Amino acid sequence: MSRAQQKEKTRRAIIDAAFAQLSPDKGFSSLSLREVAREAGIAPTSFYRHFADMDELGLTLVDEAGLMLRQLLRQARNRIEKNGSVIRTSIETFMEFVVGNSNVFRLLLRERSGTSAAFRRAVAREIQHFCAELADYLRKETACPDEYAQMQAEAMVTLVFHAGADALDASPESRVQITLRTIVQLRWLAHGAAGYGRRPKD
Amino acid sequence: MSRAQQKEKTRRAIIDAAFAQLSPDKGFSSLSLREVAREAGIAPTSFYRHFADMDELGLTLVDEAGLMLRQLLRQARNRIEKNGSVIRTSIETFMEFVVGNSNVFRLLLRERSGTSAAFRRAVAREIQHFCAELADYLRKETACPDEYAQMQAEAMVTLVFHAGADALDASPESRVQITLRTIVQLRWLAHGAAGYGRRPKD
């Protein structure tokens, strides 16, 4: 095996080790370099051959998580074409992602409000992609005026992410409730944004 | 000074020390018992005379933060009576709280999605109070049907909290934008929930 190949392999081992050690009770910030190295099967100091410090590893993890989010978007679009119900299909797809990749979602969720400004920015950027694509869609497909599409998308993503967070701590039965609740909330938003001309009283 | 009084005093010193050490770069989980004890002016081991461990201290902090939230609600109600504009006044009051007590708000924000299930539950409970009071208000004052008041309140609180989180990282000028954005989003929700009979298309 070439040196470059081998290096890439251990790099992956480190990343996978980090993801593997994330859990409901353990966030990235309580991950230690030594632990990660141990799980990856290398000496602690060898870690530095791949990342300058834990922060650099963390940003890599966030990047990978963002990649998975974008894959999720494509998957949702496919399903919508077959199914038709935009809001319901989107939320259900998202919920499957959250439950099936809970470690990945939790990473985004925690670092979004974590202690590192760099991490927060990185997560915000990934979520921003999400919003931008949704806003595009809203502009094309709905009665929502252009300037409001972005704000509507942001509100929707906020509510859906929050629902995902709730789902992580909930039983499978309550997850159904959370999904239903979120569907209604998103419909209100869509309805409200479409009929924006008539303002509700303050 | 009586023994009980003195004890209460050091207990407060510990709590205040903990709050003081929270910062944009330092969450509760990266607070050490020794650091807190040092700042409180006591020996590390004396900490145990007041709290069984750091978790117990953390839950106390969350409780205090929740108390401040409820005070905030009362303040908002007073202002609404004078001012009239419910949504705008509420959001502006909330934003003032976030900026003025950023350490307290950050605590809630972080522990809401933190690694300790007990902390998450504690924060969820405090936010639940918020939602319940708002739902009550919505039932009385708006056209929203009873069963939807709770869901609407939850959506509103989610959006407002999220706006608060954004505000923490934003410049004063962008805070104005965030506030305006949130006002519009909440109006949509109110509008959508009031006209719930006509469903928007999926």
Added chain:
DNA sequence: AAAATTAGCTTACAGTTGTAAGCTAAAAGT
């Protein structure tokens, strides 16, 4: 007045952490 309780102290220990220094062996470059 004597006894019991206790808030806070000092000392001590074992565990973990990040990372510096320097070696080895193998791959890549010449």
Added chain:
DNA sequence: ACTTTTAGCTTACAACTGTAAGCTAATTTT
């Protein structure tokens, strides 16, 4: 074939952590 580069190793150290054990002095109880 010789030199350079480098991924990974071992060893080492200083800093910090939580907390156990036991003392002191002052308040409270009896």
